[in-house]
Amino acid sequence: MASDPSIVAFIVEQIAAAGEVAARPMFGEYGVYCDGRMVALVCDDRLFLKPTPGGRAFAGSDGAAIEEASSYPGAKPCLVIDADRWDDADWMAEIVRISAAELPLPKPRRAKSPKG
Template sequence: MDFILDQLNASGQVTARKMFGEYGLYFGEKLFALVCDNKLYVKPTAAGRAYLANVVEAAPYPGAKPSFLIEEGLEDRDWLKKLVTVTVEELPDPKPKKTRAKKGGA
């Protein structure tokens, strides 16, 4: 996890959040990847598929939708940043969070 964050975080825009015992990677507010069992899984997009030379799809955990399993290229910071850039550009903006109405008596 630390290695991947170090590779991606020169801009300071990539953050990791602990999720279900693993990690979600965010660019701003967009979830673009998961790190599960020390493996990087990037959300599938057409641009990401076109960028990758060899696409390996796998589910990051049982019952999950398949993602792009990134096994090679992790050491190449520029290549990895480009993959994240093309992926994030294609992902939709996150839905606004609903605010909960405060409970109160009247």
């Protein structure tokens, strides 16, 4: 089941204060980027944040347990951000900002060689 574009737009709006945020369609779902780094996936209307030490610490700082699950079969586990948290824009932006700071920038793509 593909994610609802309005849910993706809402999540992007909620984390906009984290930096330069965008969502891109990927394989029927969405990748969420912050400052050029892929920080999360939205799959089946669920938000899966890439796990980082800082993100885990921040997520558990209020004593709430954070679920980890794979966004699709065979994927590495991610932090599942409950929809109950989505309304707290400050919390959402902060966990994304923390996580993005700990993730590497993507490797530059090689230029395609001209066909000759």
